[in-house]
Amino acid sequence: MPIIGDLTAKADWIDPDETPRPIVVFGAMMDEVGDIELDLHTHRKGQIILVQRGALSCEVEGGLWVVPPRSAIWIPGGALHSIKASGALEGYNAFIDPRVGAELPATCCALSVTPLLRELLTRAAHLPYLYEEGGPNSRLVSVLLDEVAAAQVEDLHLPMPSDPRLRRIVDEMMANPAERGSLGGWAKRAGMSERTLMRLIDRETGMSFGRWRQQLGVVLAVKWLAAGASIQSVAADLGYESTPSFVTMFRKALGASPGRYMAERHPGGV
Template sequence: MPILSELLSKIDWVEPDEVPRPIVVFGTMMDEAGAIELDLHRHQKGQIILVQRGALSCEVEGGLWIVPPRSAIWIPGGALHAIKASGALEGYNAFIDPAVAAGLPATCCAVSVTPLLKELLARAAHLPYLYEEGGANSRLVSVLLDEVAAARVEDLHLPMPSDPRLRRIADQMMAAPAERQDLAAWARQAGMSERTLMRLIDRETGMSFGRWRQQLGVVLAVKWLAAGASIQKVAADLGYESAPSFVTMFRKALGASPGRYMAERHPGRALG
């Protein structure tokens, strides 16, 4: 199977929608100097992308997902999506036929990865495109499908607004998260009242302004930590006055401190 860095140059690329098998798995590898930026596109087959090293950001029809190491993102068939990554990236990319995806989520979501799921993807990535059906290979992909369906959903989703005024605000906040303007300042900049802006944010994202900004901090923190940034730097870049206040927010959002959360995904690695 080709690796993802080769897919970008179309070397040995086979369109997964055209492969008559229920699951097609590719290996993923990109060195430190590489970068991936795939513009909006869609597949007939559903897609699960497992990240072993590095981090992906994926925008899917109104939402942004961050995928840290030892996590994966599930993208249902037909969903319009764009993918970005920078730096080193390793993992697996599986395409699943809708005919066998009935037990999988109907919407995009980030999921945690068990050791069994990782090993099944690794094994399936070494199968030929047209692997023999009805025997051991079919049993392998069947168990793989069961593991994908059983994967635990992770809260690494940031709803993205479609209203142009809100999208401009969201883009500015993502570009400079340390500039923590209050709601009144953003409302003045957008030329609307605070109340109107509050209603618009709730309607477009299902969150309050404060909750959305906190979730923005969570997904950016996971992305930066996965790329090797220290807890102190992430806290500063998000505009926190101290690292402990950032750690408290992170623990409340994801149930573990940044150090523990990333250590579970990078055994032997300590964050400072």
């Protein structure tokens, strides 16, 4: 039964790229052991990570994704990525051979998880790595593949610029998101004009400076809420003058208030 208790323990790890099955699934359960970080790495097979409890962030070339409970991230084979998580984490990993996953997205994306997909991952994680081919277990993973392909994409992505000047701004914003400096102030700190900053951020992220900063707030808010922070503390940590103004922004971005959004991602939620 491939359930792994520590993602950082090499003794528990079986390389899915070397496992001669088109789809390999395992579960991961970790208690609150502090921060967990998997450095930049790649897999030949594509990877879907479903989070059941806790939250993780994943940086893939060109972007940062946050995965809250009952959501998942798809990472195509060959994509260089790193993973970070804090505290307790429970979830499932499925590695899918490109030869059977041709219909899956060509780029990294966050996915909404249906109850069927969640149950299929749970069942598949209890199969032997070398499950028999051509029988019921093969049909199970085939249905799993269909559900991954049909999953709806969620907007939990933050484009990450590669320009060194922009990355310095990004690092400062992420370290102190409550600092609501003006466009001119950030441009001056980066040693460029406002026009240059606007042009660079649009070219490298496809967003305006203001839109990118708002998306940063959405991504951080989801991460902190999933870790158990209160709506009030998240609003304050993001520099909002009032909780209602933060709630309004969150609702416009994700279609639900923070409380409802998180309740829908926990057992017994509305």
